[in-house]
Amino acid sequence: MAKMNFGGVEENVVTREEFPLEKAREVLKDETIAVIGYGVQGPGQSLNLRDNGFNVIIGQRKESKTWDKAVADGWVPGETLFEIEEACERGTIIQYLLSDAAQITLWDTVKKHLTPGKALYFSHGFGITYKDRTGIVPPADVDVILVAPKGSGTSLRKMFLEGRGLNSSYAVYQDATGKAHDRAVALGIGVGSGYLFETDFKREVYSDLTGERGTLMGAIQGLLLAQYEVLRENGHTPSEAFNETVEELTQSLMPLFAEKGMDWMYANCSTTAQRGALDWMGPFHDATKPVFEKLYKEVACGNEAQRSIDSNSQADYREKLEEELKALRESEMWQTGAVVRKLRPENN
Numbered sequence: 001m002a003k004m005n006f007g008g009v010e011e012n013v014v015t016r017e018e019f020p021l022e023k024a025r026e027v028l029k030d031e032t033i034a035v036i037g038y039g040v041q042g043p044g045q046s047l048n049l050r051d052n053g054f055n056v057i058i059g060q061r062k063e064s065k066t067w068d069k070a071v072a073d074g075w076v077p078g079e080t081l082f083e084i085e086e087a088c089e090r091g092t093i094i095q096y097l098l099s100d101a102a103q104i105t106l107w108d109t110v111k112k113h114l115t116p117g118k119a120l121y122f123s124h125g126f127g128i129t130y131k132d133r134t135g136i137v138p139p140a141d142v143d144v145i146l147v148a149p150k151g152s153g154t155s156l157r158k159m160f161l162e163g164r165g166l167n168s169s170y171a172v173y174q175d176a177t178g179k180a181h182d183r184a185v186a187l188g189i190g191v192g193s194g195y196l197f198e199t200d201f202k203r204e205v206y207s208d209l210t211g212e213r214g215t216l217m218g219a220i221q222g223l224l225l226a227q228y229e230v231l232r233e234n235g236h237t238p239s240e241a242f243n244e245t246v247e248e249l250t251q252s253l254m255p256l257f258a259e260k261g262m263d264w265m266y267a268n269c270s271t272t273a274q275r276g277a278l279d280w281m282g283p284f285h286d287a288t289k290p291v292f293e294k295l296y297k298e299v300a301c302g303n304e305a306q307r308s309i310d311s312n313s314q315a316d317y318r319e320k321l322e323e324e325l326k327a328l329r330e331s332e333m334w335q336t337g338a339v340v341r342k343l344r345p346e347n348n
């Protein structure tokens with residue numbers, strides 16, 4: 001494990017140089033990796049593992065759209081694609097990649113097949129950390145490990161195919177075999193992670209729930225919409241408001257700070273812009289910090305987990321979510337976005 005200095009703080013990380021794919025293959029050479037669930041992470045992780053030469057099978061409900069998707073992706077019924085229970089029986093490592101709510105429903109089925117020496121793998125600290133709410137308590141004689149890609153399974157696969165790698169965190173909750181650490185890290189490398197950083201189940205789920213409700217998804221939409229609305233209310237056209245709020249951010253400025261940091265992006269804008277941004281970053285920080293503090297408390301006390309369990313375990317949760325996503329898609333801002341994207345020269 002390499003110790004690296006991140007802005008003055010030392011952390012343990014695992015790089016691909018230190019733990020190459022050949023080593024990961026050696027660690028997992030006798031394992032059957034059963035990926036349970038073929039939603040978003042399931043395809044990303046299983047296809048990367050398969051392409052990297054590991055022994056992978058899929059467990060998925062038959063007669064579902066995602067079963068058909070698995071077949072289309074080259075998984076063969078009866079050979080590498082099974083009903084969930086059969087895959088759990090065959091796997092020596094069970095990658096539990098059902099939705100967090102479905103993990104609660106299917107727990108008794110999975111638990112039955114957790115015989116001594118197997119490993120139970122999660123990509124989220126949710127089920128274990130909130131065990132009082134989920135009932136997920138693994139037997140003591142199996143390894144319980146985590147690799148959590150820090151991004152969508154869709155990006156995990158796309159970046160792998162581009163020769164890049166999405167970073168993941170990893171953790172060991174229970175080491176029954178003495179091999180839990182190596183199993184976790186080998187799987188992290190196998191699924192195509194860029195580098196791996198160490199965490200525990202609780203810190204993973206607290207940071208993950210905060211991040212997705214915060215800057216990654218919830219806060220970004222709230223912030224963008226607030227500015228778009230102010231521009232529109234003051235007589236600016238949809239084109240102007242959208243370009244000044246979203247298109248310039250994603251197409252021009254975000255790639256600059258992704259490449260070389262915020263100061264580099266600032267340095268490549270006018271002195272007028274730099275002066276204003278440096279002055280206004282403080283008020284935006286001060287206005288939003290209390291919201292982030294409230295969010296973290298709601299995550300840490302379990303309220304956010306309970307809200308998602310309650311809503312996502314309802315029979316019609318997919319339809320309800322789709323209605324909310326439709327409202328977002330059909331809002332003026334994102335309808336404008338659809339036209340703006342079409343007008344990008346590369347899309348013509």
Ligand SMILES: NC(=O)c1ccc[n+]([C@@H]2O[C@H](COP(=O)([O-])OP(=O)(O)OC[C@H]3O[C@@H](n4cnc5c(N)ncnc54)[C@H](O)[C@@H]3O)[C@@H](O)[C@H]2O)c1
Binds near residue numbers: 153
């Ligand atoms: N979506 C992501 O990119 C992402 C990123 C990092 C971590 N994670 C974590 O990975 C895990 C999997 O997330 P996901 O977004 O891929 O899941 P998902 O919501 O896409 O669902 C995965 C699978 O669960 C199955 N499923 C749902 N309800 C079921 C039920 N009642 N019975 C049987 N199967 C059922 C679906 O058919 C699907 O194949 C979660 O713990 C999540 O927090 C997800």
Ligand SMILES: CC(C)(O)[C@@H](O)C(=O)O
Binds near residue numbers: 149150151208
């Ligand atoms: C992709 C995200 C937001 O990072 C993940 O945490 C999820 O829950 O889908």
Ligand SMILES: [Mg+2]
Binds near residue numbers: 208209212
């Ligand atoms: Mg998440």
Ligand SMILES: [Mg+2]
Binds near residue numbers: 150208211
């Ligand atoms: Mg996440």
